[in-house]
Amino acid sequence: MSDEVEPGYVRVRLDLSYDGKDFSGWAKQREGQRTVQGEIEAAIRTVTRSKRTYELTVAGRTDAGVHARGQVAHVDLPAEVWAEHEDKLLRRLAGRLSHDVRVWKVAEAPAGFNARFSAIWRRYAYRVVDHPAGVDPLLRGHVLWHDWPLDVDAMNEASRALVGEHDFAAYCKRREGATTIRTLQRLSWERDASGVITATVRADAFCHNMVRSLVGAMLFVGDGHRPVEWPGQVLAAGVRDSAVHVVRPHGLTLEEVGYPADSELAARNLAARNKRTLPGAGGCC
Incomplete structure (x- = not known):
C-alpha cells in the first residue's frame, strides 16, 4: 500500500x-x-x-x-x-x-x-500506589490506588515471561480481522522514593486494552492473589481469563514513540502494514 x-x-x-x-x-x-x-x-x-x-x-x-x-x-x-x-x-x-x-x-x-x-515502538507508563492512605491528591488524576501492598520483585519476575513476540489474545480485546501478535520489548516495575510504582511497557505496537490488562494481571501477582507463573500461563492459554482485570485508564500515559532513521522510514511504513503470524503458525489470515 x-x-x-x-x-x-x-x-x-x-x-x-x-x-x-x-x-x-x-x-x-x-x-x-x-x-x-x-x-x-x-x-x-x-x-x-x-x-x-x-x-x-x-x-x-x-x-x-x-x-x-x-x-x-x-x-x-x-x-x-x-x-x-x-x-x-x-x-x-x-x-x-x-x-x-x-x-x-x-x-x-x-x-x-x-x-x-513508521513507528518502531511505543512506550507507556502506568503509575500506581499502594499506600494505605491512598493517592497524593495532587497526583490523583494520573495514579491508581491499589489497596493491597504490592511486591515489586514478584511483579518483575512475572513480567519476564511475557517479554518477546507472542500472541497476546489473552490480554487484548479482539477486533475483527486484526492480529493480536505483538513484540513486547519491555515490561518492568520500579518503586520510587515517594512510593509511586511505575510500570514501563514498551512494544512495537499494542492491541486494544493490552497495557491495562497486563497491568491488571501483574497487580494480582504483586498483591499475592496469584502466583508469579500465572500471567505466563494466561498468555500460553491464548484466551481471555475473567480474572484479568482491565485497570482504570487514568494511571496510563503514552510517554514516547520511537522511529527509525529517516532513510528507513519508508521501509518500516510498508513492513508495519503486513499482518503478522508467529513462526510455524502458517499463512492464516
Whole structure:
C-alpha cells in the first residue's frame, strides 16, 4: 500500500501531549463527544482559515481517560497553506487549543514518514500506589490506588515471561480481522522514593486494552492473589481469563514513540502494514 503524499501537499509532523481526563479518547466519535483528534483538527482548520478539515493520523490511538506526554501525529496540508502558516502555526494553536492539550512542535516530515506505520515502538507508563492512605491528591488524576501492598520483585519476575513476540489474545480485546501478535520489548516495575510504582511497557505496537490488562494481571501477582507463573500461563492459554482485570485508564500515559532513521522510514511504513503470524503458525489470515 502506497503512502505517498499527494502532489501539492506537505506532510507535517506534530508532537503533542494531553491530559485525557475530559476526553473520550483520541479518535473522533459521534457528535457531542470531545476527542483529542477532533479538537486539534478543528483548531488547525480555524487557525489556517481553511474551509475543510485536514485529518490527523496518530501513532497510538489512546482510549478515554488515557494521557499522553509524547504522542505523535501527522497531517497533510496543501503546500500553500503550509507556506503561509508554517512560522505561525505553533503559536496560533497554543492560543486556540484548550489547556489540557498542547502541540509542542510542528515540522515538515521527512520522506516516507507516517506517524502510525513508521513507528518502531511505543512506550507507556502506568503509575500506581499502594499506600494505605491512598493517592497524593495532587497526583490523583494520573495514579491508581491499589489497596493491597504490592511486591515489586514478584511483579518483575512475572513480567519476564511475557517479554518477546507472542500472541497476546489473552490480554487484548479482539477486533475483527486484526492480529493480536505483538513484540513486547519491555515490561518492568520500579518503586520510587515517594512510593509511586511505575510500570514501563514498551512494544512495537499494542492491541486494544493490552497495557491495562497486563497491568491488571501483574497487580494480582504483586498483591499475592496469584502466583508469579500465572500471567505466563494466561498468555500460553491464548484466551481471555475473567480474572484479568482491565485497570482504570487514568494511571496510563503514552510517554514516547520511537522511529527509525529517516532513510528507513519508508521501509518500516510498508513492513508495519503486513499482518503478522508467529513462526510455524502458517499463512492464516
